[in-house]
Amino acid sequence: MKIEFHGAGQEVGRSCIEIDDTYLLDSGIKVGEIVEYPDNIARREDQTVQFPAKIDFKKIKAVFLSHAHLDHSGALPLFDHFGLNCPVFCTAETRAITEILLKDALKIQSFKRQHTVYNEYDIEKVESMMKLMQIHTKGKVDNVEFELYDAGHIPGSSCIFLDIDGKTLLYTGDINTTDTQLLHKIDELPHADIMICESTYGNRDHTPREETENKFLDKVQEVLDRDGRVLIAAFAVGRAQEIILLLNKREFNVPIYLDGMAKEVTNRFLEDPHSVKDPQALLAAVDKVNYVEGRERKKIIQQKGIFVTTSGMVTGGPIMQYLKFAHDDPKSAIILTGYQAEDTNGRMLKEQGRCVVDKKMETVKCEVSFFDFSAHAGRQGLIDLINKVDPSILILNHGDPEAVKSLAEVFKERKVYTPKTGDMIKV
Ligand SMILES: [Zn+2]
Ligand SMILES: [Zn+2]
Secondary structure (H helix, E strand, C coil): CEEEECCCCCCCCCCCEEECCCEEECCCCECCCCCECHHHCCCCCCCCCCCCCCCCHHHCCEEECCCCCHHHHCCHHHHHHCCCCCCEEECHHHHHHHHHHHHHHHHHHHHCCCCCCCCHHHHHHHHHHEEECCCCCEEEECCEEEEEEECCCCCCCEEEEEEECCEEEEECCCCCCCCCCCCCCCCCCCCCCEEEEECCCCCCCCCCHHHHHHHHHHHHHHHHHCCCCEEEECCCCCHHHHHHHHHCCCCCCCCEEEECCHHHHHHHHHHCHHHCCCHHHHHHHHHCEEECCHHHHHHHCCCCCEEEECCCCCCCCCHHHHHHHHCCCCCCEEEECCCCCCCCHHHHHHHHCEEEECCEEEECCCEEEECCCCCCCCHHHHHHHHHHHCCCEEEEECCCHHHHHHHHHHCCCCEEECCCCCCEEEC
């Protein structure tokens, strides 16, 4: 079997793995100031695409999409544009959320006047290629039998199990090995000969979830008690819903607001009760929340309240407007609830207490607070999972070099690979 890593090799972003020149596992991009595609496509300064890429799209007979996040799905319209024409297998929830995210990404790129390498038509074409699969239902394409397992990462996320001519391969995509408010943890996974496992937190463990949850709720109360406003920066998919579920565990005597793309995504989860662990709890939480229309922001931010909004890394979205009003108020707080990538406002806030507000770099006077509500397995969770799957060949991807190397150390008795982007492995 030939396994080529077009992305996510000792990095997080642009996950895209090609098997035997015939199948793709994920087709993602690396989101940043300049979007990076698999195989370093489109890295030229003017954003034009250099082709041919290493992938011969005409030969690809199926894509298996683990979940909707753009670092796994974002390159699909580009690949379509350059000739990909085959089924894209994924869950119904993945299709629905991918559609929302791809359209939003195109909007942002057009807004920033970045040269977009695909258009709305390509997104529609991608949707039409998507073939819906249920978790735990077997499928067959060409000479591959496959099955999806619940990955516990975001609604619709799956691990992909392939049987190619009797050789089995398990690709984890992104996984969470602990229960959250929104989702059950990852399924029990089957044994596989080859396992390609994510390693985002390969070198560190998370604080126990309950402890993080309680400290977060205490912090919200503390800010309200001193008459401050609470801004909560949350990713639209998963995190925002996790936060409103959590807020609903306590009684806060102020309005709770939900803003940004999180509203649309929340509505989608409500439409499909199977997508979340406890649909009734989500419904109850949504009932206590006010959806914000753009024109209301200026007014509601003048009063005490809890504002849950995108973007999660404070790099655009309604949070920027709220921040304009709250950044110089020492009683108020901005709470970051997840990973903050390099060169984002969120990272600057977390590390230096400053960020760009209204086009100017400002040292903020409000409190900045961070809670690790990660949707990824911690180091110990990954180790336990790999031991259970017990592969004869372990391949670690989707992690910074330190994370990947540290996890590989644990399994040095096994055959373990830590490919870089561009590498090919023959097994
Ligand atoms: Zn993900
Ligand atoms: Zn990912």
